[in-house]
Amino acid sequence: MKVIQIIDSLNAGGAERVAVNIANELADNDIESFICTTRKEGILKDNIRSNVKYLFLSKKGRFDIMAIKTLRLYIKTHKIDIIHAHSSSFFIAILVKLFQPKLKVIWHDHYGNSEFLNERPIKILKLVSKKFNHILAVNTILKSWAELNLNVKNVSYIPNFVDINLNEEGDTKLSGNNSKRIVCLANLRPQKDHITLLNAIKKVFDQFSDWSLHLIGKDFSDEYSKELKTIMKKLNLDENVYIYGSRKDIYKILLQCDIGVLSSKSEGLPLSLLEYGLAKLPVIVTDVGQCKEVISSNKLGRIVEANNEDVLSEAIIKLIKDRELMRTLGNNLYSHISKQFGKDSIVKSIIKIYKEVLC
Known part of the structure; x- marks a missing residue:
């Protein structure tokens, strides 16, 4: 069995990290593993293990003929059986399959705005979905959506793993x-709703001015980024809130923190939440996507309403006031994630799907 993961970039996003994680774990499970990034390289390139073969296409547009030919020849030369296409990379995967019909294509849906699926463009996706052999969805909402809207019989929910x-x-x-640091591990995108977080953190710092907030994630230097920085200045948060951009040493960073927060408007099953747990951080996350599946009780963390700075600030303040609770929640979440979202069982499920597709 030979499998290639295809992803548009290697920036430090959730889909990108999943693609790299799967490629690495397949290689460690004696499957010949490949990974191709189509448009941009990025910080995650260094996370690809030496036993995974790597291809960069430098694709310039949707119909970049040279990139399509390069990928087609690479797959043919290496006798690859399965294309595991992540997010929007499904399009080039299907174009290659048109020339090599025996290829199996699995599409991995990481759509982050799963709370707003009615706004999702569907025309092209529905058309090409006839060529998918299987769909993997990162949450049950996306699984149900695919079953209702796309032309594929086989759809599976596969949770993310870290x-x-x-x-x-x-x-x-x-x-x-x-011992007084709050972290938010999320790229600076509107769906992550850092604005609500900043307004909430202002209320926290009014009581606990010696605490700080650390934003880890890609800064796209766009209008949203400018708005966040304007709000920081307006709320006089410049001395307590720090923006770091993308970082390679996520685990080392999390070990320096005390509370993990996600204030998203929409999510799938966020890798950040799982990473918080493996670092034994107590967490406060909004009730979106599959967050409640992970934080399934008050013994594991705190779930709060999205887009509500008051409940978010109150939850943070309650944790700050109770160090023993922080330790207990962090330890409980670590145990839960290690058992329920461990890599071994999830990778076995993916490999089983590969085998079924090839039958």
């Missing part, structure tokens, strides 16, 4: 006081 990388590069030193 793994601690003790050999990750980088040595980021966080600012602020030790």
